Amino acid sequence: MGKRDFHTANEEKRIKRNTLLVITGFTVFFFSVVAYGIYWMFYDMNRIPKSVMIEEKSSPNGFYTVRAYLSDAGATTSYSVVAELIFNTEHNKPKNIYFQNNQHSVEMHWVDNDTVVINGVELNVPDAVYDYRRE
Known part of the structure; x- marks a missing residue:
């Protein structure tokens, strides 16, 4: 095997490796965009339409x-x-901290300064979130 053949073989390996990296990068990017799009369309609680306010309660403090x-x-x-x-x-x-399907009314009360009960679901605010789609 001559010096020229060795150089050509290395060049071919480098081109194949770079091509594989580019294809893998595009594939990961494509599936990431699709996954985020599905999340955004079907699971993002900020996209839920709000029509009529039916109740409002403030925490004790x-x-x-x-x-x-x-x-x-x-x-x-x-x-x-x-x-x-x-x-x-x-x-x-x-x-948005609460989302429940097939409901027309709400019963809501504060247990303490950081705990609210909405239709029987206890939430420790500000971190807790209830979404029936994730149960």
Whole structure:
């Protein structure tokens, strides 16, 4: 095997390796975009439509307010209840903390400054989230 053959073989290996890396990179990128799109379309709680506010309760210390809305996503879906957490003392964006399908009303009360019960589901705010699709 001559010096030229050795150089050509190394060059071919390098081209194959680089081609494989590019194809793998595009494949990972494509499936990541598809996975995020599915999450965004079907599971992102911030995309749930809110129609009519049906109840609002503030925490005992006034740090939080929970607003419950009746959600109607269209003719092919049933009514749902969506609850969002409002931060009264901080400048955070409201956060959806509760989503339940096939409901028309809400029963909501605060247990203490950081615990709210919505339709029998106990949530420790601000971190807890209930989404019936993930149960």
